[in-house]
Amino acid sequence: MNWSDEETVAQITENPHLQYFIGFPAIQEKAPFDASFTIHFRKRLDSSLINQVNEWIVEAQMQKTEPKQPKQNDDDDSHGGMASTEKAPLKPNNDPEPTNQGKLLIDATCVPADIVYPTDLRLLNDAREKLEGMIDTLHEPYQGLQRNHRTYRKKARKEYLAIAKQRNPRQKTLRKAIGKQLNFVRRNLLQIEKLADPGGLESLSRRQYRELLVIQELYHQQRYMHESKTHQVNDWIVSIEQPYVRPIVRGKDDANVEFGAEI
DSSP: OOOOHHHHHHHHHHOHHHHHHTTOSSOOSSOSSOGGGHHHHHHHSOHHHHHHHHHHHHHHHHHHHSOOOOOOOOOOTTTTTOOOOSOOOOOOOOSOOOOOOSOOOOOOOEEEOOOOOOOHHHHHHHHHHHHHHHHHHHHGGGTTTSOOOOOOHHHHHHHHHHHHTOSSOOHHHHHHHHHHHHHHHHHHHHHHHHHHHHHTTTTSOHHHHHHHHHHHHHHHHHHHHHHHTOSOOTTOOOOSSOTTOEEEEOOOSSOSEEEEEEO
16 A cells, blocks of 8 residues: 555554454554554564465465366266266356345435635635736726726735634624625625626636636625624535535534535
């Protein structure tokens, strides 16, 4: 498997089959030994012993897969001293025929996605930054003809970092910051609507246009949750790049909620 010593210890800790293989009488959840001890185990198993074990494995496998040759009938009593040229019939295989029994139960209900842990404040900040890029793209054909629309991006970035750098901000402070970011996002959406009136949205790339549609729905969801003071909404968007990802409560010890596409 090309595992490192640390990874080997971690795999043994998480895998009951490996624990059984090395002789544990019961499953344990702590590491059986330190990763530095593996060098002593390797000294006890030199290369000659490993090669011998490999030869035993190959030999045993070849004996299992080697086809059995049918025996010829050499009884010449009933054929006047002549050996029979007919081949002996193959003996039937004594192995039982495989049958389908039972049902296969699939327990997985979520395909985990590799996304940053979503928070309302971070999602709105990402949406605001993407909208600012779209405003710059839409204004590019009018460069030199008219001034770009004001987005207050420096002020919005400063407002976001003031809360994001805090370890545990107060609920009232966090709610106020989310309200400010909602206003920035709303302002940017209105600016894009004004820029789209004369020339449309053809200058946006396909990715930007797709993200614009996602951000519009994200804004409506976040505005609804902010005004109704709730944290539940249907089809909750937790990633702008992957809008199909949903939060799924799994009840695991390490992560109560997983983020991924539902099966």
